[in-house]
Amino acid sequence: MGAALSLLDIGLTSHLQRQIWQGSPINDPDSNIISSGFRTLDLALPGAGWMPGTVTELLIEESGVGEIRLLAHMLRELTVGKDRSVIFIAPPWKPNLAAFRAMKIAVDKLVWVKAPEDQVLWAAEQSLKQEGIGAVLIWLPQVRPEALRRLQVAAQEARSLAFLFRPLKAARQSSAAPLRMVCKPILPASAPTMNRREWMQAVMLEIDIIKRRGPLLGKPLQLSLPLQMPALPEHIRRAHQARKAREVKHVVDSGDIAAFIARSSQAALDALGIGEFDLAWSDIDVE
Known part of the structure; x- marks a missing residue:
């Protein structure tokens, strides 16, 4: 019997080559x-x-x-x-x-x-x-x-x-x-x-x-x-370790909420100013 013909020896298109898998089953x-x-x-x-x-x-x-x-x-x-x-x-x-x-x-x-x-x-x-x-x-x-x-x-x-x-x-x-x-x-x-x-x-x-x-x-x-926590203002992040030392029985301190809202509002205004929301996120509902 003649020698086996390797698939790689014939002129396959790049599309067909992508359909062929050879080698290790994992890596x-x-x-x-x-x-x-x-x-x-x-x-x-x-x-x-x-x-x-x-x-x-x-x-x-x-x-x-x-x-x-x-x-x-x-x-x-x-x-x-x-x-x-x-x-x-x-x-x-x-x-x-x-x-x-x-x-x-x-x-x-x-x-x-x-x-x-x-x-x-x-x-x-x-x-x-x-x-x-x-x-x-x-x-x-x-x-x-x-x-x-x-x-x-x-x-x-x-x-x-x-x-x-x-x-x-x-x-x-x-x-x-x-x-x-x-x-x-x-x-x-x-x-x-x-x-x-x-x-x-x-x-x-x-x-x-x-x-x-x-x-x-x-x-x-x-x-x-x-x-990840960088969405919070820098001074809030710096205080995070200090807050861990005391028992906190609620999700977010009231000071965090105020600072987060202020930062988020400014970020939204900045984004609107550069037209960012006119790109991929223009369909986001405004609450």
């Missing part, structure tokens, strides 16, 4: 892969980071367990390092510009799309087709298997990242997403005696990778996701 080098910012998580992810052209399902108990802080390094790298846009489709909360700035994410590269549930996946597919898109974040409680397959094809063709947030019960359902992760908060033992700020500083995130290319994860990972 293939790829210059487009973006680190998660957590070494232990990178070691568990195929390619040692978030891989473009892949839908990642994040299965969470409820919104706010730390899923955005988990993706903060990726969001910063895309919007600042690579000058690419990130689209948020149907998030269950109003995006907080101050929080994104605190994480050093370029807010002018973030786009918030409000869409009814029956149009979320269509909006996601259309977003992935646009030039300059680095990632699309999608919140959708229910999705049909065939729709999820279309989303994976769209992400693969666009070579962009796609993150799909779904409830924990979806873990029992089949999925075309190549990467699926169950994310649960780990409460500190002293949680009942903590105020909310202390609680969010101490809470950790348990990540169980239930589907990935290669063998399953031996045991869940535990990541620390400290809360």
Whole structure:
């Protein structure tokens, strides 16, 4: 019999070459892969980071367990390092510009799309087709298997990242997403005696990778996701350590509230003065 013909010896187009995978089942080098910012998580992810052209399902108990802080390094790298846009489709909360700035994410590269549930996946597919898109974040409680397959094809063709947030019960359902992760908060033992700020500083995130290319994860990972605080005025941050020395049984001191409102109002006026809200966030409701 003749020698086997290597696929790499024939003239494949770049599009077809992207469909071929060779080598290690876990850590293939790829210059487009973006680190998660957590070494232990990178070691568990195929390619040692978030891989473009892949839908990642994040299965969470409820919104706010730390899923955005988990993706903060990726969001910063895309919007600042690579000058690419990130689209948020149907998030269950109003995006907080101050929080994104605190994480050093370029807010002018973030786009918030409000869409009814029956149009979320269509909006996601259309977003992935646009030039300059680095990632699309999608919140959708229910999705049909065939729709999820279309989303994976769209992400693969666009070579962009796609993150799909779904409830924990979806873990029992089949999925075309190549990467699926169950994310649960780990409460500190002293949680009942903590105020909310202390609680969010101490809470950790348990990540169980239930589907990935290669063998399953031996045991869940535990990541620390400290809360960013630069949204508060500087003198408030300097006083934070002093306040920790005394027992605080409320969420925010009244002085913090006044200072925060004053700073937020001025920031809003400054933003309007430079036309910032005329960009990606022009559809934000004014309360």
